[in-house]
Structures are given as structure tokens and as C-alpha cells.
Amino acid sequence: MSKGFKAHTDHLAQAAKEAHGHAEQVEHHSSNLDAKTRGRLLGKGKFGMIVQKAVRPIIDSMITDMSKSMARGHRSIGHGLDITRKNIDDAEEAIRKNLRRHQDDRDAIKLKVGQRALDEDALRDKYKQRVGQHVDDLRRQGHGPQRHLDPTDDMLKERLGQPSPVRDGNGNHLTDNDGNPRYHMQDGYIQTTDKIDPAHGPNAKERLGENAYMDAEDASKKHKCDSFSTSFGSGQHEAFTYADQHGRSRLDPSEQGRQVVSFSPEEAWGPGSHHERFRGFYIDPSNPMDHKTGNINYKPVDFAGAKIKAIYDPDGNGGHRLVTMFPEPVRGRNR
Template identity: 60%
Template sequence: MSGGFRIDPEALGRAADQAHAHADRVEQHGRNLDARTRGKLLGKGRLGQIVQRAVRPVLDSMIKDMSKAMAGGHRSIGHGLEITRKNLDAAEESIRKNLRHHARDKDKVEVKLGQSVLGEEGLRDQYKRRVATRIAGLRKQGHGPQRHLDATDDMLKARLGTPVAPFMRDGTPTYHRSAGGYIQTRNKIDPLHGPDPQKRLQGDALYRDAENPTERHSCGDFSTGFKPGEDEAFMYAEQHARSLLDPSVSGPQPIRFSLEDAWGKDGDHHERLRGFYVDPADPVDANGKVNYKPVDFRGAKMFAYFKPDNHGGYKLSTMFPEPDPARNP
């Protein structure tokens, strides 16, 4: 008798990523071949011109159409695997509901000797492992999770830095402001330095960028990220952003999209996020402590930045929420 088979959602996710990456490589090879051959003569003289007119259009069409068809085939496989993975998620949820239903029934599920049933806790653990595996993979691609998922609230505030010393205007201390009207800051600490960097880094080294130590770390008017434990939200946001990549572009690609596009129309998605900015109306209190205001993420967008991975695909460099300034005066 057959021992059955087992579907691994994590393997499905990896296979889908590989299929999409292979499609990207096929498209890139097609573009390279087209660029190297288009406009070049296939022969010289009268006979060469005849060959050129007869064969050139066919060759150009073959390069374009075959590359497109091959890439489309691999991309279809990738989409099919992603759909299968999503269907598994739906099946897991259905099983959870049935298990809860049976738990209330008098008639329990009978399990014979040698059989086992993966309960709700087991399903949940399996799904958590799949999410953790994907987030670990994204950590290797760039700094998205490290700066915008793993960072604590204190690390997000430290990334904003402290206000630049004010100047006097008509006898009143006046703070320098950015183009958006927010307080300009300095001495920003990169979350990639890890917890308590003040204990390990001295002087100017504390304010250097962890990825590029030749530069001081930079941060805009807002320091934002996902709330602790929102690994699943980060994973699905990146998955949606990756689906928006333009295969005809060979360089870096910035992607912006709404929270609803990634997570659906229902739900208070802004509550998955967190962030801070320096209070423009009262940057520093009487004791010299910086006043950091929490960000209102209603109406926010998500920004993702992808870079070529040198293998025909793309890697996630970073991803973070962009607040609506109108909601954060």
C-alpha cells in the first residue's frame, strides 16, 4: 500500500521563486540577444540583401516570440505554484475550523493504530516555520527585515537622531526644517548596528551606516516599520511587491502600492505598522528630551526597492511603510 505523500508549502514557495527567477533570466537573455543581432546584416551584395529581407524579420520574430513564450511558461509555473501554496493556506484554515467543530462534537475523530492527525497546533507551527524561512531568506537579500521589522521602538527613534541645534530668530530658538516642514535631525543610529550600539561603538562610528561605513547613516522625516510579530504581513507585502516587477526593466525597480493591495480590502491594516517622527510643534521638552510622535498610518503606502541579483532575477533591498504627511502634522 502507498505510504501517501506530503506537500511542503515552504518548498512550493521556493520553487515558485525559482520559476520566476528563471523567467527573468530567459527574458534578459532574449533582450541581450536581440540587442546584439538587431540591425546587423546577414549578408553582403545582392544575394545578401535578398537573404536579409527574407530572413531578418523571421529571425527577429523568433528571438522575441520564443523568449517571450519560454519566459511565459516558467512564469505560469511560478504562478501555479503560488496559487497551490495559497490553496494550501485556505485548506489549513478549513482544517482548523473542522477541528474546532469536532472538538465541540460528542463524536470524536477516530485514529487507528499507526495513524496520526496534524492538529491545529501542528498546522500553526508548520505555517510559522514557512513564514520564518521566507523572512530569513529576505534578510540575506537586503536590510528590509533588519531595519523595518526586527528593530525595537527605541531603535526606530534612535534612527531619527536628534534635532539640529536651533538658531535664534528675533530672540526665539528656531529649528531647522526639511522641505516637508519636519524637524531636521542629525546623529542617526542605524538599527543594523544591533541593540545597545552605544556600548560597542565610540565617537563618529556610532553614526556610520552599517552597510557602508564610509557614509553617515541617513533617515528621512519618518522612521517606520512593521510591529513586532508581523512577519506574515511583511512576507505577503513583499510577495505582492515582487508580482509588480516589470520584466522589461533590467535595473533597480522601486515599487509603491497600497496596504489594501497587499493584504485585502478588509481590516485595519494600518495597525500592523509602527513608526515615529520628531514633533514639529514641540521638538524638545524643558528637560532637553526629544519628543517623538507616533505615526498615524491611515492612508499610508508601502515602498519596496528591488535590485538585480546578478542571476537574472531580483532581490529585495528594502521595504517600509510611507505615511501620509497630511495625517501627521
């Protein structure tokens, strides 16, 4: 390093993030242009056909060639900055190791102006920062963290929705032989409506009204959720990161389409009990509602024997993006 030079890896990370964002914007604009013009005539009559023949190749070239080239350029810059940041961090770690190795040596390494060796606290902070950056990247790839890491317990419960009553032709809520209200069931679990997508963020119902029930990634569809609403534990960013890394190690590079992998927590994190790293809820099948208070009766998920399920799609650059990842409990243990 030259005299007085000090690398700010935080700035490099921000610049890389912006470069990736520019690439996404270019791809988005290209997709919109393609959707609005593909297969449509640009004019009518004889003059229109002249315009069609003259302009159509230019538009198609912008969509298929120029836009892709620009997006690749931005992504290349972003990847280059990511690599540079990692190399600087690795160099700092190497300096730290050398200092430890020579701390009692008369020939100990002397840092030049601008070089710095991180202490234990600084290294720990740097590690947490890198984990956070990885999770942020996963948020851009899909909805894994938004639905299965970030939500509060209340948001997980809201995702389960409202129990769906069995009604007669007049709209009256039917009861069973014991006088208990009946609810629609499927495979032994309560069926629900009005499920709020955690990807909308906190207080979605207050902010979005009825739109909170729509899917955050596709506003034309109602949000869906299985009988269980599950998540990694609050603050388990490191566990989420290592689970993603293990999931990627299970991918088949020869497979061209979507890949779904399932593995045990022990495979990702090593031997031991890892149930405390998960949380989740389901509606009590035998007593879904407290009719005195009008509250839904939730039960905590038992994660004994649970697996981690991860879904990956090709990212268009020879790699894969994480669509989602979540803990999948054993149904037989949760009735």
C-alpha cells in the same frame, strides 16, 4: 516512504541555508580577489611580463569562471533542498486533507510507519516556521526587516537622530523672536544629525560608540533617514511576508535594473483598515525639544492613507532580491 523513515524538514532548511551561505562566501572571496588584482601588473621588467602573461589568465579564470561556477553549484544545492523541504511539507498537508475527507469513511487512509499527519496546532506552528524562514531569507537579501520590522520603538526614535541647532559664528544657539531655540528645517521638518542605523541591532551606541552613526551596510558613510522613521508593527512577520509577495507580483520581468513599487496595504492584505500593522515616529516640528528635561519630543506617525514602498534589485539568478520595504506615510497628515 520506507519503513521507519522520517523526514526532518528543519534539517533540510538548515542545510539549504548553509549552502546559500557558502555561495555568498565564494562570491565575496572572488570579489575581493578581483578588486586586489584587476588592472594591476603582477611583476616588473622582462621577467615580470613573463609572469604576467603566464599567471594573469589563470587568475582571471578563477574570478570569472571557477568562482561563479562554484557559487552556482552551492546555490543549486540550496534551491534543491528548499524545493525538497517544500515538497515534503506539501505532502504532509495533502495527507492531512485526505484524512479529513475520509475521517467518516470506512476506507479511510491508513498511514504507513514513518508517515505523520499534523494536527491543527502543529500545522499552525509549521506555518509560523515557514513565515519566519521567509523573513530570515529577506534579511540576507537586504536590510528590509533589519530597519523596518525588527527594531524596537526606541531604536526607531534613535534613527531620527538629534535636532540640529541653528548657531551663530560663536557657536551660540540662536532663538526666534519669541525666545524659542531655532533648529534647522527642511520641507517643514526638523533636520538632524547622529542618526543610529537600526540594522546595527539593539544598544548600538553602547556597543559601537561613534560607529553607530555609520551605515551598517557601508561603514564609510553616515547613516541617512528621512523625516519619518517607520516600521511594520512588532511581530508583523506574516504581514511583511505577504507584502513582499505582493510587491514581487508587481515587478516587470522585462525590466533589467532596480524596480521600485508602491501599493496600498489593502492591495497586499485585502479590504479593511490596516493602520495598526504599522508604527513610526517623527520629531515634532513646532516643539522639537523639551529644554527642561533635554528630551526630544517625538510624535507618532498617522498612517491613514499610507502606502507600502518596496525596492528590488536583480539577484543575478533571474529573480529579484528585496533591498528594503517600509510603510510610507502621507506627509500632509503628519505636521
